[in-house]
Amino acid sequence: MHTKTLRELSLELSQRRISSVELTTAYLNRIERFEPQLNSFITLTPEHALAAAAAADASIQAGTAGPLTGIPIVQKDIFCTKDIKTSCGSKMLDNFISPYDATVVQQCHQAGMVMLGKTNMDEFAMGSSNETSYYGATTNPWDLTRVPGGSSGGSAAAVAARLAPIATATDTGGSIRQPASFCGVTGFKPSYGRVSRWGMIAFSSSMDQAGLIAPCAEDIAMVMNTIAGFDLRDSTSANIAVPDYTALLNQDIRGRRIGLPKEFFAGLEGTVADLVMQGAKALESLGAQLVDISLPHVHLSVPVYYVIAPAECSANLSRFDGVRFGHRCDAPKDLLDLYQRSRAEGFGAEVKRRIMVGTYVLSAGCYEDYYVKAQRVRRLIAHDFEQAFQAVDIILSPTSPGTAFKLGEKAADPISMYLSDIYTIATNLAGLPGISVPAGQVNGLPVGLQLTGKHFDEASVLNIAHRYQSITNWHTAIPENFA
Amino acid sequence: MSFDLDKIAHLSRIALSPEDRLALGPKLDTIVTMIDQLQAVNTDGIEAMVNPMVGPQRMRPDQVTEHDSHSQYQAVAPQVAAGLYLVPKVID
Numbered sequence: 001m002h003t004k005t006l007r008e009l010s011l012e013l014s015q016r017r018i019s020s021v022e023l024t025t026a027y028l029n030r031i032e033r034f035e036p037q038l039n040s041f042i043t044l045t046p047e048h049a050l051a052a053a054a055a056a057d058a059s060i061q062a063g064t065a066g067p068l069t070g071i072p073i074v075q076k077d078i079f080c081t082k083d084i085k086t087s088c089g090s091k092m093l094d095n096f097i098s099p100y101d102a103t104v105v106q107q108c109h110q111a112g113m114v115m116l117g118k119t120n121m122d123e124f125a126m127g128s129s130n131e132t133s134y135y136g137a138t139t140n141p142w143d144l145t146r147v148p149g150g151s152s153g154g155s156a157a158a159v160a161a162r163l164a165p166i167a168t169a170t171d172t173g174g175s176i177r178q179p180a181s182f183c184g185v186t187g188f189k190p191s192y193g194r195v196s197r198w199g200m201i202a203f204s205s206s207m208d209q210a211g212l213i214a215p216c217a218e219d220i221a222m223v224m225n226t227i228a229g230f231d232l233r234d235s236t237s238a239n240i241a242v243p244d245y246t247a248l249l250n251q252d253i254r255g256r257r258i259g260l261p262k263e264f265f266a267g268l269e270g271t272v273a274d275l276v277m278q279g280a281k282a283l284e285s286l287g288a289q290l291v292d293i294s295l296p297h298v299h300l301s302v303p304v305y306y307v308i309a310p311a312e313c314s315a316n317l318s319r320f321d322g323v324r325f326g327h328r329c330d331a332p333k334d335l336l337d338l339y340q341r342s343r344a345e346g347f348g349a350e351v352k353r354r355i356m357v358g359t360y361v362l363s364a365g366c367y368e369d370y371y372v373k374a375q376r377v378r379r380l381i382a383h384d385f386e387q388a389f390q391a392v393d394i395i396l397s398p399t400s401p402g403t404a405f406k407l408g409e410k411a412a413d414p415i416s417m418y419l420s421d422i423y424t425i426a427t428n429l430a431g432l433p434g435i436s437v438p439a440g441q442v443n444g445l446p447v448g449l450q451l452t453g454k455h456f457d458e459a460s461v462l463n464i465a466h467r468y469q470s471i472t473n474w475h476t477a478i479p480e481n482f483a
Numbered sequence: 484m485s486f487d488l489d490k491i492a493h494l495s496r497i498a499l500s501p502e503d504r505l506a507l508g509p510k511l512d513t514i515v516t517m518i519d520q521l522q523a524v525n526t527d528g529i530e531a532m533v534n535p536m537v538g539p540q541r542m543r544p545d546q547v548t549e550h551d552s553h554s555q556y557q558a559v560a561p562q563v564a565a566g567l568y569l570v571p572k573v574i575d
Contacts, residue, residue, distance in 0.1 A: 097559055300520065300521065303521050306514060338570060340496050341498050360486060360511075373524075
């Protein structure tokens, strides 16, 4: 069962060739067998899952089921789940049992999906390797000595090892697309505002977005139909109609214009570049046109991001003060001591680093020179995309400059770690939809190809990704030890 | 402007141990050097982009729509009494 796509599993369930309880049990057994090698989960919810599976089977029997009823899913531990621990990968929330479900979790539950557990992640979504998690690093199923990427490393590893058919994830600077690339799976970040952020623990509020990781674009389209859409409780939620993404997957892509930014390909050599260009040629063989474009300010994405994201995180994480929820230090001598020690004990090094950079760029004397300046450069970067999209429909690039690096290799060098997101960050600054699809392997390690679309044109991104996957089979590969 | 570690740690309300100072200090300096690249960019006449939303942020009517969830939300609090969150005394 674990080698089947979500669409195939949906058919198996609807035609009653398997029950949801049987399917859920099969995945729980795989988790029990393989999870010790991966550490891709923070919390497993087997009783919850089997109860949901039984309810799904009753719905299928009664003829009231939908396409996702009975399908197992794993939720990144950044989404609040009612009565279930929600840690955000941090000691700060190690004791936090959420009193409510995030909108995304509610939507999956209402669709009859079966939650198997909460996946591991970089602490408060800050990281590109899943090494900053309080619960330990997750390993890459393709090579257990390497990182799965981050911050959605647990979700990517779990899907790559086929411990679940699909996972939710979040992306602020590449945290869906980069781990998807490193783990040989498909990872999709919708446009900012397309999916509700209510109940999704905030890191950088102008860039955070919920998305999905699955083996293929078709599976992602099925769940996007459920989680995309307006939410009254999220003031940044877009009130724009949601199309049927599955109905648009097989549209002919002849004549679609695919932009290749010269800034992303200049100086990129070797097999990653070759594989991404082969991917571009594959789309050309389907009738798409390749067009050279320029994004002149895109080289500034990383410094802009590392002003804005820390600034916003310093504001968002100020709520973790030991007063109302989360970690509190022992025997605080006064209120200041309570704040300072609770936060020092609760946060890891990378989170402290980013909070402090954010506090610095927002402080008196720095605010105009750093924060406002970065916002102006952000507009230049976003404008580059607007200009490019006058000439093209989609932009194609590598997802990451390389393949998964070794555990510990970049942990001591934050700048080197930050640069692994060099191709993904601009998409978040501009609020655009982006997907990473498997495009080959280098020395047995997956390489991802990234497609970025116009605002709220998720349909084109998923369509082109699906058509690419209809003539390639990189997305069907499963790591040998997890086959 | 130079990075005053003690001042920033105080504003961040994070206590720094001697080990934290050794680990954080140099790395914070390299990050600030990296973001300083932006100073060389000409942004004359460019409006700041606060978020990528298409259109203004929505407002809602000033009406109470939520019900009292006090006891539910305080179930996870470190210390509560009579519906209040307890903290060290602030006023003598």
